[in-house]
Every structure is written in structure tokens, then in C-alpha cells.
Amino acid sequence: MDDLDREELDIHRLLSAVKPEPLPLGFRDGVMQRVRGTGAPAVWEWLIAAAFALPGMAYLTWRLALNGGEVVTSLNAILTAAAGVDLTGSTDIAIDGLAVMSFALVGVASVLAAHAMLRGSASHGMIAR
């Protein structure tokens, strides 16, 4: 260091005498594990999420367009019963197997998308405050 002022010499001597602590064991491996694990772009996750979600969403949208009125009526009946306004009414909701599968696929897609999003936001972390 060639730009040391006289007034900082004493503190400099003092602080530069503090021995650096050794790096914790396994530090490098830990970093490299994370680099290899999270370094790859998450594009594939988005693609898989889309592949899962799109057919499910399409089917659910189609079903809703087709039987939207029935669903609204059924939901209203459920809400009325839940609110205790009318306990005598009865309602049925018919959910076919494809709808259940579509819900499951959309759920899986949401998990994948959430993971990809978290990864993305972490990768755009702060460099400058």
C-alpha cells in the first residue's frame, strides 16, 4: 500500500496484524455444488410447466365454457348452505376424471413455475444496494 497517510499508520499496523481466519472446511465445494445446481438457466422448468399447464387449462376452460352455468349455480347453492341461510337445499357437482387430472396437472405446473420464478429472482439478486 503506497497511499497510506501518516494519520492512519497506527491503525493500519494494528488491523493488518489481525490474522485472517481460515476458510471453513468444504466452503469451496459448497459453493461449487450450488453453482452447478443452480447455475443452469431455468428455461426447461418453464417449458415443462407450460407443457403440464396448457392442456389442463385448455380442458378446464372448455368445460367451464360448456357447463359454466351449472358450476355457478352449484357454487351459489354451496355458499348458501355454508352461510346457513338455507339448510334444506341440495346441490350436486359432477367432476369428471379429466377435470381432476387437469387440476392436478395445473397444480404441478404451478409448483414448477413457482420454483423457476424463485430461481430467477434469486439470480437477479442485488449487486449494488
Added chain:
Amino acid sequence: MLPAGRAALTRTDQEIVRRCLSGDADAYADLVERYGGRVYNVALRITHDPDAAHDCAQDAFIRAYRALHQYDPAYPFGPWMFRITTNASLNFIQRGRGREITVEELPEDPEPLEAGPELSAVRKEDLDEVLAAMAELPPAYRAALTLRHMQELSYQEVADTLGIPLGTVKTHLHRARAALRSKLEARRERH
């Protein structure tokens, strides 16, 4: 032709960064090896907590890796890495690690103490005392002192690392040193 290990040693930081950017993630291990100790110690002096320093240092390397495309190879890698480390450590402290003294809470110009026999006597004491006194300073001062006196960066490099003007760095360091002298004196009087 050099063996792989020696070739890695002779590679410049910029060459390693280039390799990482071209898809060779393993090359990054050389940078971690090269800067790991210094990065960990910067984090340790700022956070004053080995576990936190470990996390902050790891976090800094991961952030740096993900931001390698933003690194300008015209500048040295070290200060850029320290900047990320300092930010990670200061952010860690800011995220509610209890009550820390801020720069504004210290007197503008603490009682200046003459550097002389008192301080050289302190130097003979356990250096833990110095670190304990340093831990009582605001994090921003700890960061400045660490970068300047422990990592031996120039004033300009400290300014670049902390992202503040050169004049502010000089003022910060002047006050930080004065505060550290006062703390050391106070500790000596207590014992």
C-alpha cells in the same frame, strides 16, 4: 504444455471469467479458491459472526457467478467481488440482526487520540481486543476499515467497492479510525 493444475494457477481472473461465461462452470472453482479466504474474512469482519460470514461469503460467490456477465474485465476482479460480499454482509445485518449502531449515531468527529505509545501498547495486547472494539463500530465503518486496512485496498478501490464517493470514503475512514481509537481507549480503561 502446462499440467492442468498449474495452468489453472497461471490463468488470470479475466480468463477464468471468460471460461465460466462460455459454459465451463468448473473453472469458477479457481476463483473461489483464489478469493474464498479474503471474501470470508471481509464478511466475518463486517458481520462479526462466523456462521453468518460463511453464509454471506457463499451467497456472494453465488451472486457473483450469476452476475458474471455484468463484470467488466477491464477492472480487477477482487474489488468487484468484495463489493458483492460487502453488500451481502451489510444487507444481512440490515435484515434485522438486532440493534446495530449507525454511522449517524456516532459523533461527527470523535475526540482525536494521538497515535503514540498508548496505541502501540494496545497492539501488544490480545488482538481479540481490537476485533471486539471494531465490532462496536457501525457496520459501514467496519466495512471501510476492513477493506482499507485488512484487505489493503486503495481509497479509490474502497470507494468503488462501497459504491460511495472518494471523499465520503476518506471521511468515513477518518471517523472510523478515530472511533476505533476511542473504543480501544475505553476498553483499556475498563480493564
